[in-house]
Amino acid sequence: MVAPSPLVEIPLFPLSTVLFPGGQLQLRIFEPRYLDLVRECTRHGTGFGVCMSLDGAQRREPVLPAAVGTIARISDFHRDEEGLLNIVVTGDSRFRAVRSRVRNDGLLRGEVDVWPLEPEVQVPVEFALLQGILERLIETMAPQWRHVARDTYEDASWLGFRLAELLPLDPAEQQRMLELDEPVQRLAALRDILPRFQKS
Numbered sequence: 001m002v003a004p005s006p007l008v009e010i011p012l013f014p015l016s017t018v019l020f021p022g023g024q025l026q027l028r029i030f031e032p033r034y035l036d037l038v039r040e041c042t043r044h045g046t047g048f049g050v051c052m053s054l055d056g057a058q059r060r061e062p063v064l065p066a067a068v069g070t071i072a073r074i075s076d077f078h079r080d081e082e083g084l085l086n087i088v089v090t091g092d093s094r095f096r097a098v099r100s101r102v103r104n105d106g107l108l109r110g111e112v113d114v115w116p117l118e119p120e121v122q123v124p125v126e127f128a129l130l131q132g133i134l135e136r137l138i139e140t141m142a143p144q145w146r147h148v149a150r151d152t153y154e155d156a157s158w159l160g161f162r163l164a165e166l167l168p169l170d171p172a173e174q175q176r177m178l179e180l181d182e183p184v185q186r187l188a189a190l191r192d193i194l195p196r197f198q199k200s
Contacts, residue, residue: 007098010046011037012108014053014065018174019072019091020161021117024144025050029085033107038074038087047071047092049110052175065108067097068179093117094178118157118183127156127187133194134159137166156183163190168197 013034019025029035041048051069072089080086097110123131131153138145145162152158164177167190180186 007111008095008114009109009111010049010071010095011040012049012051012065012069012097012100012110013037013072014051014108016053016171018052018164018171018178019050019070019089020165020178021070021091021094022158022161023070023091023165024075025072025089025091027087027089028080029087031106033103033105035085036105037107038077038085041074042077047073049095049097049112050089050091051097052171065097065100065110066175068094068175069097069112070094070178071114115181118181121156121183123154123156123159123187124184127159127184127191130159130163130187130191134163134166138162141166156187159183160186160190163187167193169193 013027015025015027017025029038037048040046048071049069050072051065051067054064054066071092071094073092074087075090076088078086094115095112096115097112100108100110102108134153142162142165160177160183164174164186169177173193177186177189180189
């Protein structure tokens with residue numbers, strides 16, 4: 001019997017969007033609690049948890065975060081012309097928050113079970129259409145992925161996460177794609193959604 005992974009405590013950053021493993025987000029930081037979060041993460045070389053705000057309103061207190069999120073690691077940062085901090089984060093492992101609490105400064109922290117990265121699974125031939133769709137989406141919407149190796153498209157996990165980022169899914173659908181723990185099942189769910197986007 002495999003022992004459960006020990007819980008890890010991390011700061012949480014609720015957003016109105018979903019961060020997928022391997023994906024990137026640009027965030028503008030101005031609230032003191034989140035400036036403290038960035039300082040903590042850069043000082044210790046750690047990440048923080050990005051989780052979707054289920055109430056859809058980040059101004060509401062307390063925010064209700066989704067239990068499943070993605071650990072974000074800061075990959076770049078700079079100050080803009082207004083002196084505000086802009087950071088770029090990259091999605092790492094997913095996690096499930098078991099408990100959360102709000103500190104006196106308003107920063108949300110959670111005890112989380114970190115999920116292992118999905119194993120690399122070959123894209124079944126019946127999902128080849130999704131590879132072509134992603135190539136077209138990347139060409140018009142995501143230049144950062146234009147030069148990835150061709151065999152990257154054969155990884156079912158990478159293919160599914162990138163499609164979930166770039167297709168016009170609503171936030172609840174994106175969250176569902178994040179929570180699915182089987183990459184081929186995620187591809188099947190995305191394939192079933194596609195007819196909605198086809199022009200009649």
